[in-house]
Amino acid sequence: MRRLFVITMVLLFGLAFVGLGGQGIVQARTTFITIGTGGITGVYYPTGGAIAKMVNKKRSIYHIRATVESTGGSVFNINAVLSGDLDFGICQSDRQYQAWHGLAEWKNKGPQKDLRALFSIHPESVTLVAADDAGIKTIQDLRGKRVNIGNPGSGQRQNSIDALSNAGLDYRKDIIAEGVKAPEAPGLLQDGRIDAFFYTVGHPSGAIKEATAGKRKVHFVPITGLDRLLAKYPYYARAYIPIKFYPSATNKKDVPTFGVKATFVTSAKTPDKVVYAIVKEVFDNFEAFKKLHPAYSVLTKKSMLEGLTAPLHPGALKYFREVGLLK
Numbered sequence: 001m002r003r004l005f006v007i008t009m010v011l012l013f014g015l016a017f018v019g020l021g022g023q024g025i026v027q028a029r030t031t032f033i034t035i036g037t038g039g040i041t042g043v044y045y046p047t048g049g050a051i052a053k054m055v056n057k058k059r060s061i062y063h064i065r066a067t068v069e070s071t072g073g074s075v076f077n078i079n080a081v082l083s084g085d086l087d088f089g090i091c092q093s094d095r096q097y098q099a100w101h102g103l104a105e106w107k108n109k110g111p112q113k114d115l116r117a118l119f120s121i122h123p124e125s126v127t128l129v130a131a132d133d134a135g136i137k138t139i140q141d142l143r144g145k146r147v148n149i150g151n152p153g154s155g156q157r158q159n160s161i162d163a164l165s166n167a168g169l170d171y172r173k174d175i176i177a178e179g180v181k182a183p184e185a186p187g188l189l190q191d192g193r194i195d196a197f198f199y200t201v202g203h204p205s206g207a208i209k210e211a212t213a214g215k216r217k218v219h220f221v222p223i224t225g226l227d228r229l230l231a232k233y234p235y236y237a238r239a240y241i242p243i244k245f246y247p248s249a250t251n252k253k254d255v256p257t258f259g260v261k262a263t264f265v266t267s268a269k270t271p272d273k274v275v276y277a278i279v280k281e282v283f284d285n286f287e288a289f290k291k292l293h294p295a296y297s298v299l300t301k302k303s304m305l306e307g308l309t310a311p312l313h314p315g316a317l318k319y320f321r322e323v324g325l326l327k
Contacts, residue, residue: 031274032065036077036089040070043202043293044090044262047121050292051264054281062277075105081267082114088270088278093120093261093307097235100309116313118264118279119304122202122295123239125259126159129208130196131189132217132250139167139223148178148185148197156182156200159260162236163198166229186211189218196221200259202295204245212249220246220255229258237261237307242298261307268313275315283319301325 035052038044045068052066059065069086071077077089078099091099098104102111130136134145142164149164149171150157157179164171171177178194185197186207199207212218220241230236241255266275282289283301290296305325312320320326 030059030063030065031271032067033087033274035066035068036071036080036086037068038071038073038077038090043122043295044073045070046293047262048088048090050289051278051282054285054289055278058277058281062273064274064277066278078112078115078265081265082112084267084269087274088118088264088266090121090262090264092124092235093237093263093309094233094235096263096265097233097309114268115310116266116268116270116275116316117308117310118266118275118313118316119282120237120261120263120307121299121304122293123237123259123261123298123303124200124202125239125241125257126156126163126223127199127201127203127205127208127241127257128163128196128221128223129186129189129199129211129218130221131192132219134195136196136221139163139221140169141221142167142196143169143174144176145195146176146178146193148180148182148188148194150198150200151179151181156198159200160198162229162233163223163258166225167223183207186214190214190216192216202262203241204294208246209248212246217250219250220257222255223257226258234309235260235307237303240298245294263308265310266313270313270315272313272315272318275313276319277315279316279319283323283325 035048037048048068052068055062055064055066074091074095077086077091078095080086081089099106099112100115106112136142136145149160161171169175182199185199188194189197189211226238236258239257239259241257243249243251243254286301290299
């Protein structure tokens, strides 16, 4: 890998002569790695920085020096990891699935079989917000309602369509589907121009706070009955919306749903010991990791092994077996 290189610092090629005799003084080699994240204002960038900081604190033990690079996000990170321009990257679980199977942006390239997974991170939940006065208690109640499902070409639009299809609804016939960009939907809901909207997002979300804080009372609609959906699309995972982030919503309890996940990936060419060190630091310091961002409050060690498509890297697999998370 071009960015994964080893600098072996050896004094006089391992021989420093002291007095009349020569004794070899060999300084441990340092492995330099780069983690691809996303925009500096998003969640991916501070996540990469936190992982790098954890590993760098143990530099005297692991002899690894990690740096973080702000990138264009999921697709860029996967391609850069596979080309060797990055050593690790953060990407959405659906993008991981598509790369592994040679779909979407990788249709012409074919399956990306050198892609390897380490763990998943925070959920990006399919969130269904509805006005209290619209009479929508379940997803089936969307029938005949005006619902924003997201703009054409957006990832969340497909998430919305999948959720509706799983509930037996055809977005072309059973609802009045709007296709505006997700950040515009809260205003439309408060203005009474739509009855509900879908938004695939990590929580807490500023846009969702806007939707719940207006004069028109709103609530989150639970999305359940997911067994068939999760079996059909392995990149989806169960999730829930923490109601504590939205005190103005009329829900009293956390709301079940599903979503994609942010995942941490690398290449099959990355050394096992480097991957092992990163996974060990994140999971051994799990409670500290959860405090890095409010979106991580819902994490469990078990949930961080869900939503993965590419095979686990042997270095990650070794750690998970040692601590009993996997057999």
